[in-house]
Amino acid sequence: MPSISGSRTLYDKVLADHIVDEKLDGTILLYIDRHLVHEVTSPQAFEGLENASRQVRRPDMTLATTDHNVPTKSRKGMKDISTFVEEEDSRLQCTTLEENVKKFGVTYFGLGDKRQGIVHVIGPEQGFTLPGTTLVCGDSHTSTHGAFGAFASGIGTSEVEHVLATQCLITKRNKNMRIQVNGELAPGVSSKDVVLHAIGLIGTAGGTGCVIEFCGSAIRSLSMEARMSICNMSIEAGARAGMVAPDEVTFEYLKGKPLAPKYPSAEWDRAVSYWKSLQSDPDAKYDIDVQIDGADIAPTITWGTSPEDVVPITGVVPDPETFSTEAKKASGRRMLEYMGLTAGTKMEDIPVDKVFIGSCTNSRIEDLRAAAQVVKGRKIAPSVKRAMIVPGSGLVKDQAEAEGLDKVFLDAGFEWREAGCSMCLGMNPDILAPRERCASTSNRNFEGRQGALSRTHLMSPVMAAAAAIVGRLTDVRKLTEYKTSPHIEAFKPTPSGKPKVDERIKYDDEAQEQLADQPEDNSPHTNTIASKPEGSQGVPKFEVLKGIAAPLDRSNVDTDAIIPKQFLKTIKRTGLGSAAFYAWRFKEDGLPDPDFVLNQEPYTRSKILICTGPNFGCGSSREHAPWALLDFGIKCVIAPSFADIFFNNTFKNGMLPIVVESKDDMDKIVAEARQGKEIEVDLPNQVIRDGSSNEICKFDVEEFRKHCLVNGLDDIGLTMQLEDKICEHEKKITRDMPWLDGRAYLKRKGQGGKLAVKAAPVPKTNRGEVIQNPIDW
Numbered sequence: 001m002p003s004i005s006g007s008r009t010l011y012d013k014v015l016a017d018h019i020v021d022e023k024l025d026g027t028i029l030l031y032i033d034r035h036l037v038h039e040v041t042s043p044q045a046f047e048g049l050e051n052a053s054r055q056v057r058r059p060d061m062t063l064a065t066t067d068h069n070v071p072t073k074s075r076k077g078m079k080d081i082s083t084f085v086e087e088e089d090s091r092l093q094c095t096t097l098e099e100n101v102k103k104f105g106v107t108y109f110g111l112g113d114k115r116q117g118i119v120h121v122i123g124p125e126q127g128f129t130l131p132g133t134t135l136v137c138g139d140s141h142t143s144t145h146g147a148f149g150a151f152a153s154g155i156g157t158s159e160v161e162h163v164l165a166t167q168c169l170i171t172k173r174n175k176n177m178r179i180q181v182n183g184e185l186a187p188g189v190s191s192k193d194v195v196l197h198a199i200g201l202i203g204t205a206g207g208t209g210c211v212i213e214f215c216g217s218a219i220r221s222l223s224m225e226a227r228m229s230i231c232n233m234s235i236e237a238g239a240r241a242g243m244v245a246p247d248e249v250t251f252e253y254l255k256g257k258p259l260a261p262k263y264p265s266a267e268w269d270r271a272v273s274y275w276k277s278l279q280s281d282p283d284a285k286y287d288i289d290v291q292i293d294g295a296d297i298a299p300t301i302t303w304g305t306s307p308e309d310v311v312p313i314t315g316v317v318p319d320p321e322t323f324s325t326e327a328k329k330a331s332g333r334r335m336l337e338y339m340g341l342t343a344g345t346k347m348e349d350i351p352v353d354k355v356f357i358g359s360c361t362n363s364r365i366e367d368l369r370a371a372a373q374v375v376k377g378r379k380i381a382p383s384v385k386r387a388m389i390v391p392g393s394g395l396v397k398d399q400a401e402a403e404g405l406d407k408v409f410l411d412a413g414f415e416w417r418e419a420g421c422s423m424c425l426g427m428n429p430d431i432l433a434p435r436e437r438c439a440s441t442s443n444r445n446f447e448g449r450q451g452a453l454s455r456t457h458l459m460s461p462v463m464a465a466a467a468a469i470v471g472r473l474t475d476v477r478k479l480t481e482y483k484t485s486p487h488i489e490a491f492k493p494t495p496s497g498k499p500k501v502d503e504r505i506k507y508d509d510e511a512q513e514q515l516a517d518q519p520e521d522n523s524p525h526t527n528t529i530a531s532k533p534e535g536s537q538g539v540p541k542f543e544v545l546k547g548i549a550a551p552l553d554r555s556n557v558d559t560d561a562i563i564p565k566q567f568l569k570t571i572k573r574t575g576l577g578s579a580a581f582y583a584w585r586f587k588e589d590g591l592p593d594p595d596f597v598l599n600q601e602p603y604t605r606s607k608i609l610i611c612t613g614p615n616f617g618c619g620s621s622r623e624h625a626p627w628a629l630l631d632f633g634i635k636c637v638i639a640p641s642f643a644d645i646f647f648n649n650t651f652k653n654g655m656l657p658i659v660v661e662s663k664d665d666m667d668k669i670v671a672e673a674r675q676g677k678e679i680e681v682d683l684p685n686q687v688i689r690d691g692s693s694n695e696i697c698k699f700d701v702e703e704f705r706k707h708c709l710v711n712g713l714d715d716i717g718l719t720m721q722l723e724d725k726i727c728e729h730e731k732k733i734t735r736d737m738p739w740l741d742g743r744a745y746l747k748r749k750g751q752g753g754k755l756a757v758k759a760a761p762v763p764k765t766n767r768g769e770v771i772q773n774p775i776d777w
């Protein structure tokens with residue numbers, strides 16, 4: 001919470017500058033300056049817009065690319081995406097995005113464009129990501145962009161639609177958490193080690209409900225790319241966002257980026273003076289404060305199936321029998337079995353089958369330079385079946401080739417691929433075979449993440465490079481002598497005396513005009529027309545739900561488990577029920593696993609899911625997770641705690657997530673569920689009852705969310721009622737922060753903010769009935 005004394009954190013300041021409206025219950029309508037879009041989480045959002053005859057409100061603040069599904073094979077001779085992408089479902093998502101960007105006039109970097117790449121690599125690279133902005137994307141690793149001092153957060157597809165239509169997001173204030181890393185990083189220790197170490201300390205739910213500010217001398221000493229790797233994984237710590245206050249390192253990085261304010265110019269100076277004001281005040285208060293001594297961090301690596309399962313590379317596989325609770329012991333045993341590991345094995349004795357250097361965490365030029373330094377003059381171990389380098393964008397690839405890094409990797413036996421998400425989650429053909437073990441620079445080691453039954457160990461680029469050379473998990477310090485952190489070395493100026501990193505992007509008007517290629521439409525797009533009755537559906541109503549409740553004894557249930565990646569390749573919201581918990585519900589031979597609760601009677605008919613462990617729905621922002629549960633028949637999930645994005649996404653689909661913290665209450669609910677009895681969830685009265693309608697416990701729900709659920713409201717329609725306030729905010733941007741108008745690539749110079757104010761739309765229920773007395777909105 002912002003401190004009472006009036007002192008504010010970096011997050012408080014950025015938030016305050018973007019509030020369009022704030023309700024007494026704390027619900028905030030937040031203006032969004034930057035919206036990144038990719039092919040997986042946008043088709044349903046564009047469809048929603050189309051059905052409701054809505055437009056993209058600010059195409060100039062929206063940037064799209066394809067990244068998750070794209071093949072990383074050579075693009076030589078590629079004609080177009082529809083002949084290049086072989087898998088039908090992947091192709092459909094890619095071509096759907098291409099149709100949508102044309103239809104809605106959104107700037108798009110397609111496969112033939114050097115600027116194509118992973119959304120979280122291209123935003124910063126283009127200067128689309130700027131300090132002090134609010135930035136969203138239908139992707140959980142949007143947290144990456146917080147490295148610039150932006151409030152950057154992943155959202156679900158319903159929220160993508162909301163932002164496309166209104167340029168605003170309905171949200172609430174997060175808590176402030178500070179992770180201070182002081183001192184110097186030891187030689188050979190990367191920023192990836194810093195963030196893995198921090199997640200190991202606070203756990204994957206440690207940052208739930210918080211925005212984490214990373215600060216301290218060790219963070220300050222890092223380059224922008226190294227800071228991005230840290231903020232990237234704040235989602236793995238459960239946080240809503242991660243942030244680093246902008247400083248000279250940030251400004252240097254941004255100079256000359258095509259979409260940043262022109263440098264040098266009066267506008268640049270004005271922007272920098274605003275950006276400098278974004279430091280947290282010295283006496284600002286944090287709800288949670290964590291101190292880490294940089295010198296305590298070793299090259300760090302994961303052993304289990306959650307990013308919190310970390311050990312130093314010098315350590316051994318831990319023994320679950322030493323864990324503090326029965327639940328943790330059980331989950332530890334399960335992880336060792338899944339990972340094919342034995343307690344006590346030295347981490348350095350674990351052989352790897354494949355190596356993946358890439359992903360939005362570690363696919364930037366400095367990552368590749370640092371890895372190449374380890375690889376140079378060596379060969380990958382003969383036992384390694386495949387080692388891949390996947391640059392984060394076409395521009396990173398070009399830069400690496402200009403520096404001869406491709407040759408270093410190819411000579412060593414690595415594959416040199418085209419840009420995309422690739423084996424980070426394997427929505428394209430780059431996947432692991434069952435039980436293959438991978439040294440990976442990505443961010444998630446969940447079960448099945450890199451392919452069904454795949455085994456992932458997360459680590460830094462230099463550690464992954466070392467594993468490729470040795471054929472086992474390896475302490476990189478044995479291969480390369482470091483005097484400092486690998487980042488500092490990778491960021492070192494070239495012999496010519498200039499840093500190499502930014503040379504590829506020079507500011508010139510021509511480059512900026514090229515960005516103006518599309519779209520043609522330069523008129524402001526306001527959504528002031530109320531939806532047609534057959535338009536946007538709103539959410540289904542939720543009042544009282546009575547039904548069978550399935551008990552699930554797991555902690556940290558991630559959305560990859562709720563719906564594995566192969567089922568994300570749909571452009572619809574429906575039909576995912578058969579895929580819910582796919583890897584747990586079905587055995588390798590495709591037959592249902594009789595031990596999984598949803599395969600047992602009466603739970604095949606469950607309307608409620610009770611998860612006894614905390615942090616349900618962690619990981620990816622995929623709204624396919626609630627869609628799959630809903631399609632299965634589950635409308636309510638009860639758990640001790642939830643991950644933020646999943647929690648939000650359920651409400652947007654007319655589902656109710658209920659937090660039951662009390663162990664006593666949870667035990668009573670679970671006891672009913674285990675007997676196969678029905679449970680009653682009464683939202684208007686906020687009560688859970690047993691099958692005979694006796695109260696078990698009460699529960700909390702935010703007023704605004706309850707109101708929308710009980711009435712089945714379309715919250716886009718509600719937000720559109722605030723058109724006047726949104727326009728006011730846009731005028732303020734044009735006046736005070738003109739560099740945010742995005743006119744550089746839309747030939748809309750000077751037009752931002754002159755948006756017509758028309759009558760507010762009429763809020764409607766999902767059945768098209770007019771709401772007579774909507775709560776404020």
Ligand SMILES: CC(C)[C@H](C(=O)O)[C@@H](O)C(=O)O
Nearest residue numbers: 040138139140141620621622
């Ligand atoms: C597809 C997308 C929703 C997802 C995410 O939100 O993280 C993906 O990027 C991932 O890494 O799992």
Ligand code: SF4
Nearest residue numbers: 141359360421424425
């Ligand atoms: S985490 Fe992986 S799949 Fe998700 S955006 Fe990053 S690179 Fe792509």
